Amino acid sequence: MTEYSNLRRAFLEVSDLSVQFPTEDGIVRAVDGVSFSIERGQTLAIVGESGSGKSVTAQAVMGLINKRNADVSGQVIFDGEDLVAMSDEDLRKLRGNKMSMIFQDPMSSLHPFYRIGDQLTEAINAHQKVSKTDARDRAIEMLHKVGIPLPAKRFDDYPHQFSGGMRQRVMIAMALINSPSLLIADEPTTALDVTVQAQIIELISQLQREFDTAVILITHDLGIVADVADEVAVMYGARVVEHGAVDDIFYHPQMPYTLGLLASVPRLTQVRSDRLDPIPGNPPSPLRLPTGCVFQPRCVYQDEVVGDLCRTQRPDLESVGPGHEVRCHLPAAKRQAAAEVALAALGRSSS
Amino acid sequence: MSQSVEPAAGVPALRVSDLRTYFPVRSKGLFPKTIGQVKAVDGVSFEVYPGETLGLVGESGCGKSTTGRSVLRLIEPTSGRIEFDGVDVTGLSSKEMVPVRRKAAMIFQDPYNALNPRHTVGAIISAPFAVQGVKPPGGVKAAVQELMERVGLNPEHYNRYPAEFSGGQRQRIGIARAVALRPKFIVCDEPVSALDVSIQAQVINLLRDLQDEFGIAYLFVAHDLAVVRQISNRVAVMYLGQVMELATREDLYARPLHPYTHALLSAIPVPDPRAQKQREHIMLSGDLPSPAAPPTGCVFHTRCFQAQEICASEKPALVEPTTGHHVACHFPILEFLGTKEILGPDPGLTPRAGGSLAGAAAGSNDLIREIGTDYGVGPDTPIDPGPSIWR
Numbered sequence A: 001m002t003e004y005s006n007l008r009r010a011f012l013e014v015s016d017l018s019v020q021f022p023t024e025d026g027i028v029r030a031v032d033g034v035s036f037s038i039e040r041g042q043t044l045a046i047v048g049e050s051g052s053g054k055s056v057t058a059q060a061v062m063g064l065i066n067k068r069n070a071d072v073s074g075q076v077i078f079d080g081e082d083l084v085a086m087s088d089e090d091l092r093k094l095r096g097n098k099m100s101m102i103f104q105d106p107m108s109s110l111h112p113f114y115r116i117g118d119q120l121t122e123a124i125n126a127h128q129k130v131s132k133t134d135a136r137d138r139a140i141e142m143l144h145k146v147g148i149p150l151p152a153k154r155f156d157d158y159p160h161q162f163s164g165g166m167r168q169r170v171m172i173a174m175a176l177i178n179s180p181s182l183l184i185a186d187e188p189t190t191a192l193d194v195t196v197q198a199q200i201i202e203l204i205s206q207l208q209r210e211f212d213t214a215v216i217l218i219t220h221d222l223g224i225v226a227d228v229a230d231e232v233a234v235m236y237g238a239r240v241v242e243h244g245a246v247d248d249i250f251y252h253p254q255m256p257y258t259l260g261l262l263a264s265v266p267r268l269t270q271v272r273s274d275r276l277d278p279i280p281g282n283p284p285s286p287l288r289l290p291t292g293c294v295f296q297p298r299c300v301y302q303d304e305v306v307g308d309l310c311r312t313q314r315p316d317l318e319s320v321g322p323g324h325e326v327r328c329h330l331p332a333a334k335r336q337a338a339a340e341v342a343l344a345a346l347g348r349s350s351s
Numbered sequence B: 001m002s003q004s005v006e007p008a009a010g011v012p013a014l015r016v017s018d019l020r021t022y023f024p025v026r027s028k029g030l031f032p033k034t035i036g037q038v039k040a041v042d043g044v045s046f047e048v049y050p051g052e053t054l055g056l057v058g059e060s061g062c063g064k065s066t067t068g069r070s071v072l073r074l075i076e077p078t079s080g081r082i083e084f085d086g087v088d089v090t091g092l093s094s095k096e097m098v099p100v101r102r103k104a105a106m107i108f109q110d111p112y113n114a115l116n117p118r119h120t121v122g123a124i125i126s127a128p129f130a131v132q133g134v135k136p137p138g139g140v141k142a143a144v145q146e147l148m149e150r151v152g153l154n155p156e157h158y159n160r161y162p163a164e165f166s167g168g169q170r171q172r173i174g175i176a177r178a179v180a181l182r183p184k185f186i187v188c189d190e191p192v193s194a195l196d197v198s199i200q201a202q203v204i205n206l207l208r209d210l211q212d213e214f215g216i217a218y219l220f221v222a223h224d225l226a227v228v229r230q231i232s233n234r235v236a237v238m239y240l241g242q243v244m245e246l247a248t249r250e251d252l253y254a255r256p257l258h259p260y261t262h263a264l265l266s267a268i269p270v271p272d273p274r275a276q277k278q279r280e281h282i283m284l285s286g287d288l289p290s291p292a293a294p295p296t297g298c299v300f301h302t303r304c305f306q307a308q309e310i311c312a313s314e315k316p317a318l319v320e321p322t323t324g325h326h327v328a329c330h331f332p333i334l335e336f337l338g339t340k341e342i343l344g345p346d347p348g349l350t351p352r353a354g355g356s357l358a359g360a361a362a363g364s365n366d367l368i369r370e371i372g373t374d375y376g377v378g379p380d381t382p383i384d385p386g387p388s389i390w391r
């Protein structure tokens, strides 16, 4: 990074991104004022419960939200250009080229009736002029890179001839074939077994190093986050409620939802209490987000905030340390105390 | 849940001996012929004692759900013996099964499809009373509302429909239905896999509380080893229809013997960045071989980093090197055992593919490929185990 990096824009800078879907039941606020940034070679993990807005955030960044059925506002500055304001045609030129996405369900983006190899070469040809043999060589090399045995032979196979893990690897090959500088992976391993998951995560990291890619990894698996993330954004009820370096989130968490999340995760090793400490209640409906703090209906700490603030006032994302931001009305000392208790139960200290 | 359940305490709530469930593989076309068999469950034996949880783990398609369903005879097993509470139910007709079924229940993975959307919660939870002709003392409605209260649902929602509940709440409905008749044991098939972690924890705690209260035995099927650890007293690890290792939870997680268990445990990232970055990874290559054409000898040999020549030809028996710790492997990983003599010398610690446990560390994609090139699937082998119908 340069010394005047403060003045420079980040490689990808998302600010105040909101997405609303008007539906029969009312307005679904799927993403509400989300901001984050990421540099090349870095991994930002977005974690949160299902329905918290992770996928819609990703789709909005990729310009995949159909603006006819949705209101998208805010800015997504990618390498100097605002993607929210960009035309669909220009976006198409970027997607699959400078930026690409891996989806949770590989079948949804592999065409079942076309050969694997043809789909890969088409991804190359869509963005650049190369000869047929060059494209084929490149596709085979990419299949080899993602660990498909006998890639030249399997080039002519159809997707159904591949197992789930292999299809997911083909998806990664497809997403990375044009060496994108931004990759969004939306739960890339949720449907896979742990042994295959380990391979896929390692593969993404390897290719990230090779191409110096900025990676946004969406997952609900805190183990994967601990494994690969540099930074973490915790989403709850359409908002980012805590954001920081991976160590901030795991060793100095501040927001009551983050604390609850860490305490709910089942562990492989003995901890002080082997009974899980779940968050009570259920996540809010995006049709009826609480007016104050989105976590208020489930928060056990709200009584420590004076007055009715948690119920009535939306807390701002407040800086609590370098690069560490928290959206909570609790006074610093009380947040600290809450964190100590939660970490002690995990057998960790916050120092 | 007490940790001290003695695996030998009295009559098991469920005993399964040499269970096999094979599915025919049919050719495509107008007149399909049986051209092979999927050995979904291939010689599985275990007991589950009252008040105990036996976890059943393994990768997708290894036969966990088929085991669970065969035990309840929701699928007819090909062979083997199943006892509920000491009574052999293997040969019973479906009519004879009805009263026996009262002793057993099932909780499903998918809280969305497991409940009939056109039935009210009251009707769903009371169904077992109707099926079994049981008349609870204070009336059905009172009994159901008591159950709803017990599992953390609002009893006033008796007349609501499943669509009006969240995933976690629907799973509670399924649990209330399962415990309605106070069964001796429950097969839980991935009961929390579809739920968010914060909701998962609520449901796991509920299952543990109900077990303490009613002394239910659980056969807990799941692919997530961390979840299984949270609830199980003992754990069985399955691979391609067979049990690779079966041990108390302490032994299995702290002193695993089977290479596959090692690989599974090392593949799970732990939610602690500093600890995670120091862990050793064993990368297994490839996917499960097709259960229609399982490898010869040890079924794991095509992916095993410990494999030697004998592994491809001779199937290792499930032995018990220390009390209660069962393992099926010619070269178990003995570092933790301290009593290596029991299984003879230990040639297995020099892995074939050039990587020690530590050497197989993350980053060596070549090793992945090296171990993987010969996992026994050619371009023409149908390697996808096919859709697992109960996922």
Ligand SMILES: Nc1ncnc2c1ncn2[C@@H]1O[C@H](COP(=O)(O)OP(=O)(O)OP(=O)(O)O)[C@@H](O)[C@H]1O
Residues within 6 Å of the ligand: B023, B024, B038, B039, B040, B058, B059, B060, B061, B062, B063, B064, B065, B066, B067, B223, B291, B385, B386, B387, B388, B389, B390, B391
């Ligand atoms: N009715 C059936 N006909 C043919 N094959 C079947 C049938 N049911 C299951 N199988 C096959 O039997 C094997 C075991 O399936 P099973 O559903 O028990 O796996 P599982 O361990 O529960 O997997 P998952 O973790 O994906 O739920 C798989 O190869 C599956 O495709």
Ligand SMILES: Nc1ncnc2c1ncn2[C@@H]1O[C@H](COP(=O)(O)OP(=O)(O)O)[C@@H](O)[C@H]1O
Residues within 6 Å of the ligand: A021, A023, A028, A029, A030, A048, A049, A050, A051, A052, A053, A054, A055, A056, A057, A286
């Ligand atoms: N096209 C759409 N129309 C209406 N609501 C939507 C649409 N897409 C997503 N949503 C809603 O927006 C919220 C956030 O969704 P999503 O980003 O997919 O969550 P997740 O964090 O699980 O990825 C959810 O409540 C979802 O139902």
Ligand code: SF4
Residues within 6 Å of the ligand: A255, A256, A257, A293, A294, A295, A296, A297, A299, A300, A301, A302, A305, A310, A315, A327, A328, A329, A330
């Ligand atoms: S703002 Fe209030 S309700 Fe929200 S997390 Fe903080 S203490 Fe809890």
Ligand code: SF4
Residues within 6 Å of the ligand: B258, B259, B260, B298, B299, B300, B301, B302, B304, B305, B306, B307, B308, B311, B316, B328, B329, B330, B331, B332, B348
């Ligand atoms: S060492 Fe041999 S017997 Fe043991 S798991 Fe590996 S392949 Fe099977």
Ligand SMILES: [Mg+2]
Residues within 6 Å of the ligand: A054, A055, A056
């Ligand atoms: Mg999503």
Ligand SMILES: [Mg+2]
Residues within 6 Å of the ligand: B064, B065, B066, B388, B390, B391
């Ligand atoms: Mg299953």
